[in-house]
Amino acid sequence: MIASNNPRFLVLGASGLIGRSVTDDLRRRGCVTIGVARAFSASQRVSPLDIELPIMAMDASALAGLVRAHEIDVVVNCLGVLQDGPGSDTAAVHRDFVARLLAAITACGRRVRFIHISIPGRTDEDHTAFATTKREAERLIASSGVAHAILRPGFVIAPSAYGGSAMVRALAALPVDLPAKDAATPFQPVAVADIATTIAWLAMQPTDDEATRAVSWDLMQPEAVTLGDVIGAFRRCFGTMDWPRVAVPATLINLGAFAGDLCSRLGWMPPMRTTAIAELRRGVQGDPAPWIAATGITPATLDRAVGAHGATIQDKWFARLFLIKALIIASLVLFWVASGSIALFISFPATTAILTTRGWPDWFAVPFATITSMMDISVGVLIAFRKTATFGLATGIFVSLGYMVGCAVLTPDLWLEPLGALVKTGPAIVLMLVALLMMDNR
Template identity: 70%
Template sequence: MTHAMPHVLVLGASGLIGRFITDDLRARGFAATGLARRFSPSQASAGDLALPVMAMDVTALAQLMRTREIDLVVNCLGILQDGPGSDTGAVHRDFVARLLQAIRDSGRDIRFVHVSIPGSAADDQTAFSRTKREAEQLIIASAVRYAILRPGFVIAPSAYGGSAMLRALAALPVDLPAAESATPFQPVAVTDVAATVAWLAEHDAAAGPGVVWDLMAPHPAALGDVVAQFRHAFGTTQIPRFALPAFLLDLGARLGDGVSWLGWSPPMRSTAIAELRRGVRGDPAPWMAATGIAPTTLAQAVGDRGASIQDKWFARLFLIKALVITSLALFWIASGFIAVVLSLPATKAILVSHDFPSVWVAPLAIGTSVMDMTIGVLIAFRRSCAFGLIAGMLVSLGYMVGCALLTPDLWLEPLGALVKTGPAIVLMLVALLTLDNR
């Protein structure tokens, strides 16, 4: 007699770990429903649900589990730190409390698999780690059968957040400060995390009522070792480097915190640096003994072969992307500000010298300057950035065509302001094409 494969619900299925787990389960023949607030077009799948998951109450969650006949719930939801629309306590602790109650109310015998973080409560210094630990305590105290997975630094074929940052460090001529480079940093391949979830789905009875496992390579490694392995894959081991002073990391984290209020999710924020300095360590022996999984080595996780050209381009451009968007936002804001605040008489004089009607001069000078500053503000905010870049390209083309028709002599201006508009349009196109995060 054959038994039906368990049906797995993966929460956070658009993220780095959640997406890989969902796809891996399906490849192994499991029925897997991926749930996330939204999926990118490239992630869209008939088996996924795009729902406002954080807004779902206990009743809605329990109903979903009943109607889908869920046997295993995998929670991969998480955020790095508090910010506009982001509350670590709400995501890590409060939602888990609702999820546990929903599992109990569903009337089904469901195992709850929770992706957490390694370490102990004594080392938790951030809201991120404290709320993750509070969720663990809720799970252990509940009557729900559980498996708390504490993966080390996750290495995956795709890159997001911290893993993207380490790739960038490996590709560029910079190095971490000595203290940060020596931080314990035990990695784990995302394939091992997915294999553990699949093992739990297939050997549910063998897992017992509750387990807490550290998922990571058994051999100690430092953060510098992980970066060095990526350098080997990128072929950049011989590039001269300068070590970043520690204060630059702190400054970058402060800037990242500020940018997050504009809707961006930069990997370098104060929480990320604090967690990096704490390090990643644990004891994978119980996990290995229970599942029989032999952890993938660091060299295998990064890849024994050389990196592909798309890997290299991504790593080189990852940090430059932020510089490009910042410079474009400042360029548009500054150009409009200078024209209307600092140089309004000169702006009017240029228009008057080209026989513009006097009644149009002030409105045109002020209107175009305000439009420029508006474009800069639109580019600065993550939600409106794409619209701002498209508007910037169209306005720039409009300036070029308008000047060619009405003031062609400006094309011969000694500093070549109009000539430089072409490369600016290309730079905005580059920013638009690299705007996706997933």
Template identity: 65%
Template sequence: MNQRTILVLGASGLIGRFVTDDLRARGFRVVGAARRLSPAQKMSALDIELPILWLDAAALTRLLSEHAVGVAVNCLGVLQDGPGSDTNAVHRDFVSRLLQAIAGSGRAIRLVHISIPGTAETDRTAFATTKREAERLIGASGIPHAILRPGFVVAPSAYGGSAMLRALAAFPIELPMAEMATPFQPVAVEDVSATIAWLAARDIKDASVNAVSWDLMRSEPITMAGVIKQFRHAFGTAGWPRIAMPSFMLDLGARIGDLVNHLGWMPPMRSTAIAELRRGVSGDPSAWIAATGIAPKTLTDAIGRHPATTQDKWFARLFMVKALIVASLVAFWLVSGFIALFVSYRAAAGILSAHGFPPALVAPITIGTSLMDMSIGGLIAFRRTAAVGLVAGIVVSLGYMFGAAILTPDLWIEPLGALVKTGPAIVLMLVALLMLDNR
């Protein structure tokens, strides 16, 4: 067994999680560190939760020394600035402290840094420019390093952009023609992990791999349309007729995504994602292939030669619907509370009066329940409190149903069936609660 310890920073993400598990299967001792790991991701005592981005250079040095790290793999990255996400802090400032920690550790450590394809001349977003600044810091550090620039990463799991492409494959929707024609060279996540394993097995004194920058992707050019087409073959939707999305709708979706981003959600369709999509994903993998001897998997092999499973299809179909479900529940609670409080207050209060409620309680109950409904909508709107809001919505809805059954049973046979419709609303909130997980 290979006892060289590898520290994977960002072990909860798409690349970081796969690399952590795959390297362990190859016999390496791997410490997987992340700010937060889901219960399912805590596979080993070496999977640790740390406030990584808040660690100073001294704390990072102690982390490297405590685990006798020989290779540090930095998989940390955020797409766009927002609550809890700062591209400068993650891509540039953290890398600067990590380099200080490696230099001050007194150990021979190789840094493997996951970056993005492209060049500084084509960088237009904070995501890209801060990634490139990190590369410059690493190159000037003199520390043994390998900068890996994967193309579009195809992995068994899906998150963000990779999930959006699966959703597009599962629906009869096309992106605008210009976007579908952009270069989009893919790479299998297995090839990324194999490259890190190859680097980890090299002697730290091997100067030929101590300052390399490689593009990891298939050599053959392919467009986004070609990648989505392969997913459609797997989903069995290749023969479906398609409706092309107008460009203005894509831009509108990005603006809405930016707005939702400020509420703590991280939708794949944001301005940065669309800007990077329009730039495309391309590079020259010849140096990587020549050095490592790794033959990149074909797109067919990366996606899989077997038909998509039922869970794959469900995920792809529900991925876009998730946003619609959450948005509709937010609107439902906010609007219902607003109407009862401001538009139809007399009618709402009249229902209570007609059923014998004491006059002194009519106004407080009407106002209180309206504010409570609006509060539930507000809680669901923010990602951090969405679960609390959904649970509160379910409890309150059940309370309305049972309360009405006791105090105003005649409302159950009201012509429009207002209380009867509460049941499906509860089920929808339960569905949203079960779909909150991102990883």
């Protein structure tokens, strides 16, 4: 436990992988920690100290007021976005917001230490908007005169998983192998607990201490590790080390990244996008020696970080289903759009004949077939967009049940149709229920 005169923390991005872990760790140490995020999931709303704010829309004056109102001593910025897209602007999040935050800290009238989570790597290898804007933020911080620490963690291993960390677990849990070149990429890891310990250590240092007033540290284990080694550690944890595997060609990975970019236009946040693959192939490496020497922290090794929380059945199910979720959503979108389009545009006479041969008048059968076909297409479109997917899945279940019950009452002979179209609706409902139960991201 830290002493009772603990500094007070403000963690920005407290709903993310690092932000959530740091917030919870600091609170366990007895520190008053205000967690701020645009939105918390229902399961994350466990403390009145977690506040939902439109943080990206706040100007420097509002941010300074937030720091003063809560008497903050340490601001920890864990905000970040992987790639530009609808609702995501790397320059706005990484550079412009940091500029406003630095102005707020300068104007708040308090002695505040600023701790910023960045990325490791050489600047001459910064080729994505994600990397270049992260580095622009570092330059703003270094020239601000604010007491600061720029922390550049390696591949973060935590009890929870999100984005890239979840994708690594999925690769370990499925019978696939990366191309040899990608597997050999340097990939130095760090346990999330070591990041939290570093932040707590920094907070106890005086802001006027020249040794820690302005530092930039790589946080990772010093031993050389590759991406293949990290996946291998998770395979040992999951018990999948001896499975036979199919090598995934680099072309297929590139195609998956392109598909991920398209999905991001629909509001989804897939871990496999062009920026993610570019950063993965760039690798994760740095020099943790200055960090270790200054803090005395002994970084957890890869095996200890992964093995410290052995795989439970929950871990294994999540890892196996993580990438399959995208396949489920895509197949349901295709199922609904294709079935409605075929009935409406290709086989409309046959669609109406199903009704007219059973005594339905044309004046009713034609509009009924048109409406139900358009409804099927609409369900598929709703599922395709992230904001409406939950509603679309629920609607799809309701519509499917309506078809089954309606046919049982009005056209019961369709249940005996040789291809069993109505019988197959049952498994489709179950698949939509599975997708509905997997919609949480955090």
